[in-house]
Amino acid sequence: MRVKLSFLGAARNVTGSRYLLEANNVRLLVDCGLYQERKFRSRNWDPFLVPPHTLDAVLLTHAHLDHCGLLPKLVREGFRGRIYCTAATSEITQIILLDSAHIQEEDAEFKRKRHEREKRKGHFPEIPLYTADDAKASFPLFESVRYGESVQLGDGVRATFHEAGHVLGSAMIKVTVTQEGDHRTIVFSGDVGRWDKPIVRDPSLFSEVDYILVESTYGDRLHEDSPDISDSLAEIVNSTWKAGGNIIVPSFALERSQEVLYHLNELILEDRIPRLMVFLDSPMAISITEVFKRHSELFDQEMASLVRSNKSPFDFSNLKMTQTVDESKAINHMSGTVMVIAGSGMCTGGRIKHHLVTNISRRESTILFVGYQAIGTLGRQIVGGVKRVRILGQHYPVRARIAQIHGFSSHADRDELFRWLSGLKKNPRRVFVVHGESKTAQKFGAFLRQKTGWGISVPEYRAETFLE
Numbered sequence: 001m002r003v004k005l006s007f008l009g010a011a012r013n014v015t016g017s018r019y020l021l022e023a024n025n026v027r028l029l030v031d032c033g034l035y036q037e038r039k040f041r042s043r044n045w046d047p048f049l050v051p052p053h054t055l056d057a058v059l060l061t062h063a064h065l066d067h068c069g070l071l072p073k074l075v076r077e078g079f080r081g082r083i084y085c086t087a088a089t090s091e092i093t094q095i096i097l098l099d100s101a102h103i104q105e106e107d108a109e110f111k112r113k114r115h116e117r118e119k120r121k122g123h124f125p126e127i128p129l130y131t132a133d134d135a136k137a138s139f140p141l142f143e144s145v146r147y148g149e150s151v152q153l154g155d156g157v158r159a160t161f162h163e164a165g166h167v168l169g170s171a172m173i174k175v176t177v178t179q180e181g182d183h184r185t186i187v188f189s190g191d192v193g194r195w196d197k198p199i200v201r202d203p204s205l206f207s208e209v210d211y212i213l214v215e216s217t218y219g220d221r222l223h224e225d226s227p228d229i230s231d232s233l234a235e236i237v238n239s240t241w242k243a244g245g246n247i248i249v250p251s252f253a254l255e256r257s258q259e260v261l262y263h264l265n266e267l268i269l270e271d272r273i274p275r276l277m278v279f280l281d282s283p284m285a286i287s288i289t290e291v292f293k294r295h296s297e298l299f300d301q302e303m304a305s306l307v308r309s310n311k312s313p314f315d316f317s318n319l320k321m322t323q324t325v326d327e328s329k330a331i332n333h334m335s336g337t338v339m340v341i342a343g344s345g346m347c348t349g350g351r352i353k354h355h356l357v358t359n360i361s362r363r364e365s366t367i368l369f370v371g372y373q374a375i376g377t378l379g380r381q382i383v384g385g386v387k388r389v390r391i392l393g394q395h396y397p398v399r400a401r402i403a404q405i406h407g408f409s410s411h412a413d414r415d416e417l418f419r420w421l422s423g424l425k426k427n428p429r430r431v432f433v434v435h436g437e438s439k440t441a442q443k444f445g446a447f448l449r450q451k452t453g454w455g456i457s458v459p460e461y462r463a464e465t466f467l468e
Contacts, residue, residue, distance in 0.1 A: 026154035034069025038376030053078035061190025062170035088169025165193025165203035205423030216436030219444025245364030252345035265313035
């Protein structure tokens with residue numbers, strides 16, 4: 001048995017997920033993500049470590065940018081195989097890639113003009129990493145796969161997608177390699193979801209696997225210490241309403257925005273918060289919400305029940321979807337308290353920056369973070385307690401209340417990851433801990449060694465190993 005595995009991203013860091021599996025003359029890339037940490041962004045511009053034209057297929061776990069965001073560049077530079085993923089992931093990824101391309105085009109133009117004015121050069125080329133046309137060129141390569149369906153990728157190589165419980169359409173991917181009657185199974189966890197979360201179903205368990213790549217984003221902490229989401233959200237809304245400020249929510253367009261709406265809808269139905277105006281100020285989040293509506297077959301029982309009883313969190317009366325730039329700008333001229341949910345979730349681009357400019361120096365306003373903030377991002381600086389931030393080329397004092405609700409996380413924590421791994425009835429040959437900050441991944445690896453006695457590795461970027 002000779003199978004080669006290379007760690008080309010999200011190895012001792014969180015973003016840029018990319019793993020190369022080579023077996024039986026088949027080359028598979030699992031995920032092709034964008035680096036979002038400042039210290040690693042230069043890797044987005046580097047040539048791919050494997051020539052794109054030599055790849056037979058890409059297996060995509062889900063539609064977050066750190067898992068799919070470099071697909072247009074991969075295609076532009078020669079990839080012509082298929083991109084396999086679930087139907088919901090296919091639809092959402094195409095929305096996210098097009099939005100990403102537009103943002104990069106706009107940011108490149110903005111930086112070019114600013115650098116001309118300031119007579120200097122930036123760290124990166126003043127051109128988009130990829131364009132909208134590049135994104136669109138990747139769309140015909142997508143091929144939808146159902147959960148539990150086996151896809152033949154070459155002689156003796158097949159993949160099966162399983163529910164990950166992370167975001168709508170997300171998957172764990174099990175690859176089976178057969179050589180001379182011998183079999184090896186490799187599971188790529190993608191991002192492992194959580195049990196009993198709203199909207200999506202629980203993660204799948206595996207009883208027997210040879211090798212596992214497990215994410216470790218929250219591998220050194222527990223979510224249970226967080227207060228109840230509804231109680232925390234109600235307190236933030238009510239106190240900001242009383243102060244007369246706005247609630248600005250940097251939020252990922254996929255799942256997090258929909259989950260915030262789910263909890264707001266619940267609080268409104270229970271009369272626990274005022275019926276304030278809520279703006280979903282993200283064309284991408286609006287489009288993704290429409291995908292949610294089309295794929296109600298993926299909902300858990302509670303969400304399906306709300307939809308059946310006409311209490312969908314995507315249709316409550318005070319919710320306004322703002323598609324245009326003019327509609328977005330008008331929000332900042334409204335009197336009274338409003339909530340604005342806008343991207344990006346780590347404040348790295350998009351409309352959220354403009355809402356931060358308007359509100360971050362207002363003591364009566366609240367900046368509410370509902371997702372993970374990677375090292376090096378603007379969001380991480382703000383939650384880290386900096387007194388001044390640079391936004392759109394200008395510096396602003398941070399006077400607004402900075403709040404964070406950790407319970408929204410759609411990533412399994414340390415014990416939930418261990419619960420997922422504990423579904424195994426037989427010891428794996430090896431577990432690779434990936435997709436976590438270096439200290440976090442190593443700490444989770446040590447935890448697993450102590451708990452299980454299994455062979456545990458925490459691979460470094462560009463590491464290669466043979467799976468015997």
